[in-house]
Amino acid sequence: MASYQAPLREIDFVxxxxxxxxxxxxxxxxxxxTPDTLSGLIAEAAKLIEEKLAPLNAVSDAKGCKLENGEVTVPDGFTEFWAMYRDAGWIGISQKKEYGGANLPYTLAKVLEELLCSANVAFALYPGLTQGCFEALEASASDEIKRIYLPRLATGEWSGTMCITxxxxxxxxxxxxxxxxxxxxxxxxxDGGKIFITSGEHRMADNIVHFVLARLPDSPPGVKGLSTFVVPKYLVNPDGSLGARNGVRVQSIEHKMGINGSVTCVLNFDNAQGWIVGAPNQGIQNMFVMMNLARIMVGFQGLGQCELATQNAIRYARERKQGKAFNGKSEIIEHPDVRRMLLQMKATTEGARVLAYETAMYVDLARHHPDASVREAAQDWVDLNTPLVKAFCTDAAVELGSLVIQVYGxxxxxxxxxxxxxxxxxxxxxxYEGTNGIQAMDLVRRKLMLHNGRLxxxxxxxxKADLDGAPDALGAPLSAALDALERTTRWVQETYKSNPEDAAFGCCDYQRAFALTYLGWNWLRMARAAEKTGDAAFAKTKRxxxxxxxxRLLSQVPALLGNVRxxxxxxxxxDASSL
Known part of the structure; x- marks a missing residue:
C-alpha cells in the first residue's frame, strides 16, 4: 500500500x-x-498524522461516506481522529487566542495542511473548510456572530462549510x-438548494456552520445582488447552547471519482433560519475572503498529493527489481527513464513547496507587519501567487499522480x-474553488493589470536581483525564461485591452510558464541555500x-510563451457546431 512519512528535513530546509x-x-x-518552536510543533503534528491518519487513507477511499435516513456516516476512524486532532489544538492553531486558537502563524497552519493532505486529503477537507468558514466570519461578521461562532469553529467543536454552487x-x-x-x-x-457542498453533513462535530450565498428580495440581479448568511445546522441559543434542528437537510451525497472519504452534499434550505454576514449585497466580496484563502488551501492539497506520489515512486523504484540497467544493476531506479520520472517528480514537488510556503509567509506579513509598505508589498505577492499556487500545485498533483503509476508499471x-x-x-x-482555467484568467485579466502592472x-x-552571480547551469536558463516571460507579460497586458480573446486563449500556457519560471527561481535559491548547510550529500542532490x-523543465517556458503570442x-x- 501507499505509505507516508512527513518530509521533516525538507520542510525545515525550506x-x-x-x-x-x-x-x-x-x-x-x-x-x-521561533524556528525551534515551529519545528517542534510540526514534528509533533507529523507523528500524530503519520500514525493515526495515514493508515485510514485507503480504508476511507474504499468505504466512502454513506447517507441513511438523512444522516451521513463518515469512514471508520474519521470521528476518532477529528477528536484527537481537535483536542490537541491543531484545528485553530493560527486563530486568535481570544477565540480559543493558539495565535501562531498562518504559515504553520499551511505546513500542517500539507501533512494532512499527504496523509489523507479527503479528511483534510473537514478542518480545512472549518478554518475557511472561520476566516470568512472573522473578516465580515458582526461582533455578536463572532462571539457565538468563532470560538467553536476555532476549537473544532463545530465545523464549517462554504455554500456557493x-x-x-x-x-x-x-x-x-x-x-x-x-x-x-x-x-x-x-430557501433554495446548493450542490457540491464539501463537509455539508456529518456527525463528527456538534454543529455545522454553513456560510451561504443568497439573494435578498430587493437585490439587483447578478453578482451585485448577493449577500452572505450564517446558517447553522442546529439553531444556537443566546448562551451558545444548541437548540432545534434548522431547516437545512442533505438531499443526497455525490458518488465521486476520488476523495471518497469527504462527503460532498446536495443541501436543501427550506425555511432555514440564517443571519446576514456583512452589509447587504456585499456577499461576493465577503465570499472572496474565504475563496482566495481556499484557493491557497487547495494548492496545499495539491502539494500534499505531489509529496505522496513522489515518496512512493522513489521508495518503489529503489526496491523493485526488473531487468538489467546499463550499469548492470536490477533496481528500476537505475534505469534512465525511471530516473528521469523520479527527478521530474522531485524537482516539481520541492520547487512547488517553496512557492506554496512563501505565499503563506506573505499572508502573515500582509496581515501583521508594522510597516505599511511591507504589508502592501506582501499583499501584492499574495495576490500574484494565489492563482499560481492553486493551479500549478494541483495540475502537478495530477501529473505526478500519473507518473507514480507509470513508475509502478x-x-x-x-x-x-x-x-x-x-x-x-x-x-x-x-x-473546485475555481477551475485552473479560471485561475489563469484571474492571472492575466486581473493580477497582471493591478496597480499598473506592479505585481x-x-x-x-x-x-533579476538573485541572478547576479548565478552559476551558468542555473542562471542562463532562468535568465532566458525570465526575459521571455517579461516580454510576453507586456504583450498580454497590451493585447488584453484590444483583443482579449487572444490573451485569454493563451492564458493557461502563460500561467504555466509563469509558475515554471517561479520554480526556476526557487531552485536557484535552494541550490545556494543547500551549499551553506555544510551537508555535502544534501547539497549535491539539490544541485x-x-x-x-x-x-528539462524551465526550458519549456519560451515554447509555452510562443504559444501565448x-x-x-x-x-x-x-462556428461552434464545427468543433
Whole structure:
C-alpha cells in the first residue's frame, strides 16, 4: 500500500534555510513562533498524522461516506481522529487566542495542511473548510456572530462549510437563486438548494456552520445582488447552547471519482433560519475572503498529493527489481527513464513547496507587519501567487499522480498498491474553488493589470536581483525564461485591452510558464541555500535536481510563451457546431 512519512528535513530546509521563517518571530504578533518552536510543533503534528491518519487513507477511499435516513456516516476512524486532532489544538492553531486558537502563524497552519493532505486529503477537507468558514466570519461578521461562532469553529467543536454552487450557478456565481427573506426579527428565512457542498453533513462535530450565498428580495440581479448568511445546522441559543434542528437537510451525497472519504452534499434550505454576514449585497466580496484563502488551501492539497506520489515512486523504484540497467544493476531506479520520472517528480514537488510556503509567509506579513509598505508589498505577492499556487500545485498533483503509476508499471494500476488513488483524489483539485482555467484568467485579466502592472514587476525585480552571480547551469536558463516571460507579460497586458480573446486563449500556457519560471527561481535559491548547510550529500542532490529542472523543465517556458503570442482569431471564429 501507499505509505507516508512527513518530509521533516525538507520542510525545515525550506522554512529556515530558503525562506528564513525566523522573520515571523520578529513580529510582535508571533514573538513565540521561533524556528525551534515551529519545528517542534510540526514534528509533533507529523507523528500524530503519520500514525493515526495515514493508515485510514485507503480504508476511507474504499468505504466512502454513506447517507441513511438523512444522516451521513463518515469512514471508520474519521470521528476518532477529528477528536484527537481537535483536542490537541491543531484545528485553530493560527486563530486568535481570544477565540480559543493558539495565535501562531498562518504559515504553520499551511505546513500542517500539507501533512494532512499527504496523509489523507479527503479528511483534510473537514478542518480545512472549518478554518475557511472561520476566516470568512472573522473578516465580515458582526461582533455578536463572532462571539457565538468563532470560538467553536476555532476549537473544532463545530465545523464549517462554504455554500456557493447551485445547479445553474457554478463558475457563474451571479446566477445563484437561493433566497433570503427578512423575518422581521433580525434573522432571515433561507430557501433554495446548493450542490457540491464539501463537509455539508456529518456527525463528527456538534454543529455545522454553513456560510451561504443568497439573494435578498430587493437585490439587483447578478453578482451585485448577493449577500452572505450564517446558517447553522442546529439553531444556537443566546448562551451558545444548541437548540432545534434548522431547516437545512442533505438531499443526497455525490458518488465521486476520488476523495471518497469527504462527503460532498446536495443541501436543501427550506425555511432555514440564517443571519446576514456583512452589509447587504456585499456577499461576493465577503465570499472572496474565504475563496482566495481556499484557493491557497487547495494548492496545499495539491502539494500534499505531489509529496505522496513522489515518496512512493522513489521508495518503489529503489526496491523493485526488473531487468538489467546499463550499469548492470536490477533496481528500476537505475534505469534512465525511471530516473528521469523520479527527478521530474522531485524537482516539481520541492520547487512547488517553496512557492506554496512563501505565499503563506506573505499572508502573515500582509496581515501583521508594522510597516505599511511591507504589508502592501506582501499583499501584492499574495495576490500574484494565489492563482499560481492553486493551479500549478494541483495540475502537478495530477501529473505526478500519473507518473507514480507509470513508475509502478502495471502494479500501479492495481488498487491494492494504493497509488492509483492519488490520481483519482488529485483531479478534483483542478476543478473546485475555481477551475485552473479560471485561475489563469484571474492571472492575466486581473493580477497582471493591478496597480499598473506592479505585481509582476515585483517578481521580475526579485528574480533579476538573485541572478547576479548565478552559476551558468542555473542562471542562463532562468535568465532566458525570465526575459521571455517579461516580454510576453507586456504583450498580454497590451493585447488584453484590444483583443482579449487572444490573451485569454493563451492564458493557461502563460500561467504555466509563469509558475515554471517561479520554480526556476526557487531552485536557484535552494541550490545556494543547500551549499551553506555544510551537508555535502544534501547539497549535491539539490544541485543535481536544480540542474535537471533548469535544463528539462524551465526550458519549456519560451515554447509555452510562443504559444501565448499566437493569434486565436481563426480558432475563435470557427462556428461552434464545427468543433
Amino acid at each position: 522554512l529556515n534555510d530558503v525562506l528564513k521563517v525566523g522573520r515571523l518571530a520578529e513580529l510582535a504578533e508571533f514573538s513565540d513562533a 447551485e445547479p445553474q450557478a457554478g463558475s457563474d456565481v451571479g446566477a445563484a437563486k437561493t433566497r433570503a427573506t427578512p423575518n422581521g426579527d433580525g434573522s432571515y428565512r433561507i 502495471g502494479h500501479g494500476y492495481i488498487k491494492e498498491h494504493g497509488v492509483e488513488q492519488i490520481l483519482r483524489d488529485a483531479k478534483i483539485l483542478c476543478l 509582476p514587476g515585483r517578481f521580475f525585480a526579485a528574480v 543535481v535536481t536544480a540542474e535537471y529542472f533548469a535544463t 499566437e493569434s486565436a482569431a481563426s480558432i475563435m471564429a470557427l
